[in-house]
Amino acid sequence: MTSDTVRSARATRAWARTIFLLALLVCPGCASWEKTRSDIVDPVNSLIHVEYPQSIRNRDTEGARALFAPSLREWASHDVAQLLQPFETLHRVRCIIHDATPPNKDGVVETQCVLRLDGTGPSGPVTWRQERVIRAQRIGEQWRIISVTSGPVTLATPRTRFVDEAAERGLVATNRTRGLPDRWGRPQKYLGSGGVSVADIDGDNRDDILLISGDALRLYRNKEGSFVEATDHCGLRTPATGECRCAYFGDVDNDGDVDLFVGMLAADDQLYRNDGTGHFEIVDPSVSGLQPTQHTSSACFGDFDRDGDLDLVVISGNNMGQVTPDPPYAASNAHPNRYYRNDGRGHFTEATDAAGIGDTGWGLACAVSDYDLDGDLDLFVANDVGLDVLYQNQGDGSFENVSRAAGIVYHGSSMSADFGDVNGDGWPDLYVSGMASNSRWLLKQPGFPKPVWWPIGVLLGKHVLAVMWEMFHGNRLYLNQRDGSFAEVSAESRTDWLGWAWSSLFLDYDNDGRQDIYAANGFWSGEDSHDC
Amino acid sequence: MGNKSLNGRENNVLLRNEGGETPTFRDHAYVSGADRIEDGRGLAVVDVNSDGNLDIIVQSVEKQSVLLVNHGSAGSEGPRRPAPHWLQVRLRGTVSNRDAIGARIVVRTADAIQTREVTTTGGYISGRSLLSHFGLGPHDRVDTLEVHWPRGAVTVLHAVSVDRMLIISEPTRALTTSPDNPVPAAAPHATR
Numbered sequence: 001m002t003s004d005t006v007r008s009a010r011a012t013r014a015w016a017r018t019i020f021l022l023a024l025l026v027c028p029g030c031a032s033w034e035k036t037r038s039d040i041v042d043p044v045n046s047l048i049h050v051e052y053p054q055s056i057r058n059r060d061t062e063g064a065r066a067l068f069a070p071s072l073r074e075w076a077s078h079d080v081a082q083l084l085q086p087f088e089t090l091h092r093v094r095c096i097i098h099d100a101t102p103p104n105k106d107g108v109v110e111t112q113c114v115l116r117l118d119g120t121g122p123s124g125p126v127t128w129r130q131e132r133v134i135r136a137q138r139i140g141e142q143w144r145i146i147s148v149t150s151g152p153v154t155l156a157t158p159r160t161r162f163v164d165e166a167a168e169r170g171l172v173a174t175n176r177t178r179g180l181p182d183r184w185g186r187p188q189k190y191l192g193s194g195g196v197s198v199a200d201i202d203g204d205n206r207d208d209i210l211l212i213s214g215d216a217l218r219l220y221r222n223k224e225g226s227f228v229e230a231t232d233h234c235g236l237r238t239p240a241t242g243e244c245r246c247a248y249f250g251d252v253d254n255d256g257d258v259d260l261f262v263g264m265l266a267a268d269d270q271l272y273r274n275d276g277t278g279h280f281e282i283v284d285p286s287v288s289g290l291q292p293t294q295h296t297s298s299a300c301f302g303d304f305d306r307d308g309d310l311d312l313v314v315i316s317g318n319n320m321g322q323v324t325p326d327p328p329y330a331a332s333n334a335h336p337n338r339y340y341r342n343d344g345r346g347h348f349t350e351a352t353d354a355a356g357i358g359d360t361g362w363g364l365a366c367a368v369s370d371y372d373l374d375g376d377l378d379l380f381v382a383n384d385v386g387l388d389v390l391y392q393n394q395g396d397g398s399f400e401n402v403s404r405a406a407g408i409v410y411h412g413s414s415m416s417a418d419f420g421d422v423n424g425d426g427w428p429d430l431y432v433s434g435m436a437s438n439s440r441w442l443l444k445q446p447g448f449p450k451p452v453w454w455p456i457g458v459l460l461g462k463h464v465l466a467v468m469w470e471m472f473h474g475n476r477l478y479l480n481q482r483d484g485s486f487a488e489v490s491a492e493s494r495t496d497w498l499g500w501a502w503s504s505l506f507l508d509y510d511n512d513g514r515q516d517i518y519a520a521n522g523f524w525s526g527e528d529s530h531d532c
Numbered sequence: 533m534g535n536k537s538l539n540g541r542e543n544n545v546l547l548r549n550e551g552g553e554t555p556t557f558r559d560h561a562y563v564s565g566a567d568r569i570e571d572g573r574g575l576a577v578v579d580v581n582s583d584g585n586l587d588i589i590v591q592s593v594e595k596q597s598v599l600l601v602n603h604g605s606a607g608s609e610g611p612r613r614p615a616p617h618w619l620q621v622r623l624r625g626t627v628s629n630r631d632a633i634g635a636r637i638v639v640r641t642a643d644a645i646q647t648r649e650v651t652t653t654g655g656y657i658s659g660r661s662l663l664s665h666f667g668l669g670p671h672d673r674v675d676t677l678e679v680h681w682p683r684g685a686v687t688v689l690h691a692v693s694v695d696r697m698l699i700i701s702e703p704t705r706a707l708t709t710s711p712d713n714p715v716p717a718a719a720p721h722a723t724r
Contacts, residue, residue, distance in 0.1 A: 092543075118562040125563045155558065159605075160565035162588070166599035169580065175573070190538075194573035194591030197659030205622065205697065207578045207661050209589065211597055225581030246657040251630045258631065258662075266701075300653035303629045303682050310629050368651050371635060375684060416656035419572045419648045422555050426638065428649065433656070438539060444577045480556060488555050495547060500539035503575040503655035507586050509564075509602060511616035511667030513551035513644050517557060518588055520572025520656075525540030 018151055045383030083117065083339060086154055090119035100441040107138045108146065114497075124158040161509075170220065170227040177214035178243050180265055182321025188526040191320070192502075199258045202278035210260075213216040214243045217262065221278065231380035235272065235280040236260075242267025242294075242454055248290050250301035250310045253346035261312060263296030269314065273346065289348035295319075295335040302377040304355070305341065312348060316408035325362055325385040329411045329467045334362040337381065343396065356399045361386045365450045369428045371418035372484050382414035385471075392484075408478065408483045411470045420506030420515045422493075427480035433501035433519060436474030443468055475501050475519065543567040544590065561709055570595050572636050574658040579665065584618040584695060591658075617668040619677075620697040623650060626704045634682035637664050641671040668694055 084090070099112040110133065117443030130152040137146055157187075166172065175194040193214035198207045205251025206222040217236045220227035238244060240429045244333040249258040253273065260280055262270040271288040272280035285292070298315040305311060318325075318334035325331030339355035340348035352358040361383035368377045371409045376393040386454065390408050391399035403409060419428040442448055443465050450457035450464050457464065474496040478486035490496035507516040539651035546566045547557035561567035570592035579672045580587045585602035592598070605617055619639065623632035646666050668674065674692040681687070681702050692698070 042574050118567070124566070127559070127562045129559070149605070153558065155560060155563050157560075157563045158565075160603075161605065162565040162600040162602055165601040166597055169599055169601070171589075171597055171599045173592065173597050175595060175597060177593070190571075190593070192571065192573050192593040193657070194590045194593065195657035195659075196574045196576040196597070198576050198578045198589075198661045199659065200662070206582065206661060207576070207580070207697070209576070209580075210659070211573070211591065212657065213591075223578060227580075246659075248652045248659045249662075250633060250652050254630045256630060263657075298653065299658060300651065301631075302634050302651070306683060308629055308683060310633060350708050365656055366653060368634070368653065369649055370634070374635075375680075377682075413590045416654075418654050419649065419651075422549060423553055424644050424646065425553075427646055428646050428647070435539070492554050493556050495557050498547075499542035502573050503573050503658055505577055505655045505658075505660075507577045507587055507588070508665065508667035509546065509588075510548065510605060511585070511618050511669065512549075513641070513646060513667050513669045513671075514551060514555070516549045517545075517547040518566065518575060518577070519547070520568075520575050520590055520592070521539075521542035521544055521546050522569070522571035522592075523539040524537055524593070525571055526536060526537040527535040531658060 008322075054139075083128070084155070086121050086128055087117065087119040088121060090117055092116075092118045096438065096497070097441055098452075100444070102445050103138065109134055109138070110135050121156055124156060125160060127155045129155075144344050152307065169225065170229070171209065171211075172229075173211050173213065173216075173218050175211070175213045178241075179214070180243060180319050181319060182319075185202075186321075188321045193243055193245060195244075195246045197247045197249060201249070201258055201274060203257065203276065208278070210247055210249075212244050212247050212262075214245075217247065219278075230278065235279060235282070236262075237268040237270075237282060239264060245296055246298050248299055248301060250312075252301070252310050252342060252348075254309060254344065259346065261299055262303070263299050263314065263448075264294070265319075266294055268292045268294070269296050269299075271348075283346070287347065289340065289350065291338065291350055293335065293338065297363055300366050300368050300379075302368045302379075304339075304377050304379075304393060306376060306395070307344070309342040309344045311342050311367075311397060313357065313366060313379060314338045314340070315366045317362045317364055317384060320362075320384075328385055329471060331362050331384070331386040332360045334360050336360050337363055339397075351397075355397055357381075357391055359389055359401075361389065364414065365416040367417040367430070369430075371419065371428045371430070371480060373427065374399055380417050380419070380430065380432075382417045384415065385412045387411060388414050388417075388432065402484070405485065407481075407487065410476065410488075411467050412473065412476075413471060415501065416503045418505050421480075422477070422506070422515045423479065424514070425480075425482070427482050429480050430478040430486060431475065431495070431506065431517060432478070433475045433498075433503055433504040434521075435472055435500050436497050437472035437500070440469065440472040443472075457473050474498060475504060541569055542571075542573065543569050544572050566600055568592065568598060568599075568600075573656060575655050576658050576660065577654075578661050579663070583677070584620070584696070600617065614670075616670065617672050617694045619666045619668060619674060619692065619694045621648075621664045621666070621679075622662065622697060622699045623664075623679060623681075624699060624701040626702040627685065628681045628702055631662050632679075632681060632702065632714065633662070636680040638676075638678040638680070639666050639668075639670060639674050640676045640678075643673060653677075663697070 101110045132150040135146040179189045195212035197210045201208045209220045211218045246263040252259045257274040257276045260272040271283045295316040297317040301310040316335035336358035341351045365382040379391040381389045390403045392402045414529045477495040500523040501519045504519035546561040548560045574591040576589045585604045589601040590598040625632040639646045646665040677689045679687040
């Protein structure tokens with residue numbers, strides 16, 4: 001496109017946005033939406049976020065019933081005594097609503113939800129979880145439960161497996177974020193840094209730990225399972241400005257020790273060489289060949305061209321507080337990913353165009369795997385506010401975007417990805433984490449204001465809301481079909497609706513030979529627990 | 533956002549794989565002591581104390597780092613259930629890149645195949661250990677262990693003993709092999 005065309009397209013978009021805002025103010029759906037909000041949305045939302053404190057903890061059945069009983073909460077009260085049976089104490093009760101239909105002509109609402117209680121029973125911690133489909137009818141100011149279908153599951157163990165031993169093992173650090181400035185110069189604390197990387201930096205066959213806080217890199221050496229901070233004398237230099245984002249270990253010069261790449265936001269990326277003892281020396285960009293990027297969100301090492309040294313892929317995003325993703329369901333106005341080819345001595349040459357991975361999606365994470373078992377490393381890029389990309393390696397470090405053919409076509413906000421064989425068939429499967437919004441069911445309520453210019457809303461409203469529905473669907477598990485494609489099985493495998501998941505990883509925590517999953521959830525917990 | 537929240541106070545989840553061709557998962561985070569309620573971000577999985585149980589490091593927004601040490605299941609499933617077996621593998625590339633990033637390790641026991649790939653990156657803004665960990669359940673021996681090195685060579689080991697870390701070096705000659713004609717086993721050595 002010429003620069004005139006670009007300017008003209010930008011002007012059109014700005015104009016369209018202005019009209020959209022005006023349309024929101026005067027659109028005919030607003031009055032009915034306000035009514036829906038007060039009648040349905042607010043009561044259900046307060047149900048989600050209500051805290052269930054002392055009465056339940058004390059197994060005060062009447063108190064619990066009183067808490068559950070008013071209006072829509074009535075559905076949860078009918079079996080409260082049975083509910084409390086496995087518990088001596090309760091620590092937490094949660095209700096998560098997956099879906100709620102708008103009222104039909106008889107005023108009946110159908111809700112799919114999960115009720116979950118965590119507490120302690122006579123022999124140890126207990127989780128009680130039930131998925132329910134509840135049909136409720138509104139009669140006057142009250143709700144009447146028509147039917148409940150469910151099948152509860154109780155999990156109990158006599159002994160807690162995991163214990164936080166960070167303090168006693170010497171891993172003491174607070175994760176902070178400097179916060180990139182938004183349009184108005186305010187730091188965006190909620191975006192949140194907080195990476196962690198592990199590798200044996202000193203050759204003792206024990207994994208050492210690098211904690212990546214927004215404002216500091218902290219290195220800890222593993223001494224017989226406890227940690228000694230080695231930040232001061234290890235040679236790592238946290239830049240005075242910008243946000244430390246991510247760091248990855250890899251032996252870029254094949255000299256027998258792991259070197260380190262550090263990805264930065266609003267500062268330049270860094271490459272460090274290890275002298276073999278765990279002491280790192282920064283490599284000047286004129287030697288390392290790293291280009292100034294300022295928008296690095298993730299990276300991975302791999303010998304993509306199969307010449308015996310580690311090449312580097314750097315994934316870039318953009319600053320959400322300053323730039324609006326455009327279009328918001330398939331954004332492509334971030335910065336291009338970069339591909340660096342290694343000359344065997346740790347000197348990198350950018351070869352993004354030849355590699356073909358320079359897409360401008362809002363990249364947040366990447367994962368590599370030989371998913372098609374053809375002997376080379378392929379690349380998956382998890383993009384925020386848009387479409388993920390699966391790049392198939394053509395064998396020489398050049399890639400082809402095969403997402404559509406592989407069945408990975410999904411509008412979402414992906415935040416991380418991991419490959420692992422979950423069903424033991426020898427083929428790598430893929431797990432991608434995304435946002436499961438508590439409030440997604442609002443999209444189905446009548447009069448929900450469509451966030452597009454109203455004539456588009458009238459013509460294509462259903463499709464707009466369908467895309468938004470997809471975007472808040474949560475995590476996705478893709479099973480490798482052994483023919484170059486993947487099948488999404490998130491719902492059947494019960495891996496989709498977990499929360500606002502950032503990192504998720506495969507691990508076999510119970511050594512039973514099957515890959516389990518751990519996921520870190522939550523976007524922002526303010527003083528007020530209600531969603532903003 | 534003011535002082536309000538957005539998907540706040542969510543618990544981290546630990547989904548246990550219950551098996552099947554399309555496996556189903558159940559959240560064991562609370563009963564396992566792993567359901568941190570913080571705004572979680574980066575994660576890493578590592579065996580910090582080399583006891584054969586994978587531990588988890590969690591980074592959350594404006595919070596102290598958390599090291600969830602896995603104390604295994606001893607005693608939790610009845611006294612007659614022995615602790616499950618495990619095997620850890622660290623690779624040394626010679627012809628391939630030295631960390632053997634991109635290698636695929638296949639472990640076969642009587643009733644299952646498990647696969648791991650050596651990679652540097654996993655999850656959100658986090659780096660993965662180059663150590664590959666296999667849980668083996670009741671199996672006190674691995675029937676075969678194959679390493680598919682990044683540059684094409686294949687190492688096959690038979691009847692591998694378990695509950696230890698194994699270091700395997702790539703055969704130094706660049707051989708073209710197939711599973712039908714495997715490279716003679718490289719000299720592995722255990723560290724404990």
